[in-house]
Structures are given as C-alpha cells and as structure tokens.
Amino acid sequence: MGPNLQNGERLRPVDLARGHGLSTQAIRNYEEAGILPAAGRTPHGYRTYTSLHAGALRAFLALVPGHGHQTATAIMRAVNEGAVDEAFHLIDESHAQLLDDRRTLQAVESALRDLEPTAAPEPDTAVSEAGGTFIGPLAGKLGIRPATLRKWERAGLVRPRRDPLTGYRVYDAADVRDARLAHQLRRGGYLLEQIAPLIAQVRTAGGMEPLEAALHEWHGRLSARGRAMLAGAAELEAYLRERG
Known part of the structure; x- marks a missing residue:
C-alpha cells in the first residue's frame, strides 16, 4: 500500500x-x-x-x-x-554498535582500575644502563612470554627502544604502562586491533590521569547518542x- x-x-x-x-x-x-x-x-x-x-x-x-x-x-x-x-x-x-561502544568503554575503565602502581624492578639485571626494563623481566612480571611482547610491538601496542650497547629491547615507564593495559584488555577478550586505538588514546592523553577526562567525555558522547x-x-x- x-x-x-x-x-x-x-x-x-x-x-x-x-x-x-x-x-x-x-x-x-x-x-x-x-x-x-x-x-x-x-x-x-x-x-x-x-x-x-x-x-x-x-x-x-x-x-x-x-x-x-x-x-x-x-x-x-x-x-x-x-x-x-x-x-x-x-x-x-x-543500537548494537552503541552497546558495543559502551562495553568497550567499560573494559577500558575496568582495565585502568585493575592496574597497580608500577614498582621499580628490583634486580640490577632487569634494568639497562640507560634506564628501563628488558623484555624478560617485563614478560615475567606480566606472566606472559617474551614472544607475546614482541607480537604486541608489531601490532603497535608497545614501542620499546633499543639499548645502545646490547641492542636489546628496553621498555621505559610508558611502555610498561601500555603493556600492562594491553595485558588487562587481552584478558578481557579484546583483539589486538581493538586494543591499539585505545593505547593510542592513552598516549595522546599523556598518561592515565589525563585519560580520565577523556573517559568522562566518552561517557557524555555515548549518553548524548x-x-x-x-x-x-x-x-x-x-x-x-x-x-x-
């Protein structure tokens, strides 16, 4: 009709x-x-x-x-x-996309809550002369294999520099933060391609604390939608x- x-x-x-x-x-x-x-x-x-x-x-x-x-x-x-x-x-x-976006936001907030303050590595062998943590100690602290960290690096989740003397990967405080956040999100079932833009938001915000304001704005945008x-x-x- x-x-x-x-x-x-x-x-x-x-x-x-x-x-x-x-x-x-x-x-x-x-x-x-x-x-x-x-x-x-x-x-x-x-x-x-x-x-x-x-x-x-x-x-x-x-x-x-x-x-x-x-x-x-x-x-x-x-x-x-x-x-x-x-x-x-x-x-x-x-509506399904909006729900998925809400779940992503909840996962990020949950991951941030679960992150504990990063402690300085205790053994001297865990730190390069230029400062930072090597791949083995970081992988051990997270309970994952070094190969996993290398995979995350290829996906852009972590960006370690190279020790000028040994050529080993060195993870500074920001890298450790990103690795821990990636670890929490992976445990929540998120894929690497889903995690990468979230890590990028943390970097853009300048760390966890500035990210709080971004998360508040994210909440506002979802509610408005x-x-x-x-x-x-x-x-x-x-x-x-x-x-x-």
Missing part, C-alpha cells in the same frame, strides 16, 4: 527549507536521495510538498545525530520504499503513523 499523501496545504521547497535552516537545494537533494517521498508537481512542473514531506524531513533530521547521515538516509529510504523491516534492522544495528536515538525514534514513529 502506498503512502497516504495528505491533501492539505501545499508547501513549496522554500517552505520546508526555511523551517529548518536549509537551502532549497538541500530539500531537492533529500528528495532525490529518497529521504523525502517524491514531490507532487504543479501544471507548470514546480515541486509541491505536503505535511507528510515535512514529517519525513523532521524524522530524518532527528535520526542523523544518533545514527549518522548515511544510516539515517538508508532508514528513510527504506521507509519510503515500504521496506519498514529493513529500516528497523538498520536501527537495531545502530543514546538520547538522540530516542528523539529520532519518536519522530520516525510519528512519520510512520502519518504514512498510514
């Missing part, structure tokens, strides 16, 4: 555009992309819209903050093509009801 286009007041492209701070070209682009239903035409070929088109525009603009422009476009296109189940599937995928999804769902439901 096709959409129930309303027979009320006709709207021009500029009427839709002004209400949302858009250009008339943006309105035409949205129609061509399938975000809006096809416009009616006057005898002279000018586009005319109805309250249904206005509802579609409100739904799309409300969906974008929570789902992103690309997914919001796909959702509206599916609805306008009558494939409502496909639209719901896209929405479910966005969740609320935006609710707002988008409300407008989409209103549009679905109007379509009939």
Whole structure:
C-alpha cells in the first residue's frame, strides 16, 4: 500500500527549507536521495510538498545525530520504499554498535582500575644502563612470554627502544604502562586491533590521569547518542503513523 499523501496545504521547497535552516537545494537533494517521498508537481512542473514531506524531513533530521547521515538516509529510504523491516534492522544495528561502544568503554575503565602502581624492578639485571626494563623481566612480571611482547610491538601496542650497547629491547615507564593495559584488555577478550586505538588514546592523553577526562567525555558522547536515538525514534514513529 502506498503512502497516504495528505491533501492539505501545499508547501513549496522554500517552505520546508526555511523551517529548518536549509537551502532549497538541500530539500531537492533529500528528495532525490529518497529521504523525502517524491514531490507532487504543479501544471507548470514546480515541486509541491505536503505535511507528510515535512514529517519525513523532521524524522530524518532527528535520526542523523544518533545514527549518522548515511544510516539515517538508508532508514528513510527504506521507509519510503515500504521496506519498514529493513529500516528497523538498520536501527537495531545502530543500537548494537552503541552497546558495543559502551562495553568497550567499560573494559577500558575496568582495565585502568585493575592496574597497580608500577614498582621499580628490583634486580640490577632487569634494568639497562640507560634506564628501563628488558623484555624478560617485563614478560615475567606480566606472566606472559617474551614472544607475546614482541607480537604486541608489531601490532603497535608497545614501542620499546633499543639499548645502545646490547641492542636489546628496553621498555621505559610508558611502555610498561601500555603493556600492562594491553595485558588487562587481552584478558578481557579484546583483539589486538581493538586494543591499539585505545593505547593510542592513552598516549595522546599523556598518561592515565589525563585519560580520565577523556573517559568522562566518552561517557557524555555515548549518553548524548543514546538520547538522540530516542528523539529520532519518536519522530520516525510519528512519520510512520502519518504514512498510514
């Protein structure tokens, strides 16, 4: 069954555009992309819209903050093509991604809580002359094999320098921090490619303490995204009801 286009007041492209701070070209682009239903035409070929088109525009603009422009476009296109189940599937995928992002954040916070203050190595043989820890003592302290640390190095999780006298890998305090964080996340089931960007965030923040502010902002972004999804769902439901 096709959409129930309303027979009320006709709207021009500029009427839709002004209400949302858009250009008339943006309105035409949205129609061509399938975000809006096809416009009616006057005898002279000018586009005319109805309250249904206005509802579609409100739904799309409300969906974008929570789902992103690309997914919001796909959702509206599916609805306008009558494939409502496909639209719901896209929405479910966005919610699943948000849940996955929340779990990642929880894993990082849990890993940070589990990290104990790094103690200075006791044996003299565990420290290079230039300062830092060799691979054997660090692997032993973490309860892993040296080969694992070398694998983490290839994945970019740790970046040890080389001792100028022996050529051995030397891990400074930042490397030890990164290795311990990687170890906690690996124990939590995270893959190396998932851990690498999190380690990069720690480095960018300048350590664990500055990362706390970043984690707080991360929480805020996820909460804002969740609320935006609710707002988008409300407008989409209103549009679905109007379509009939």
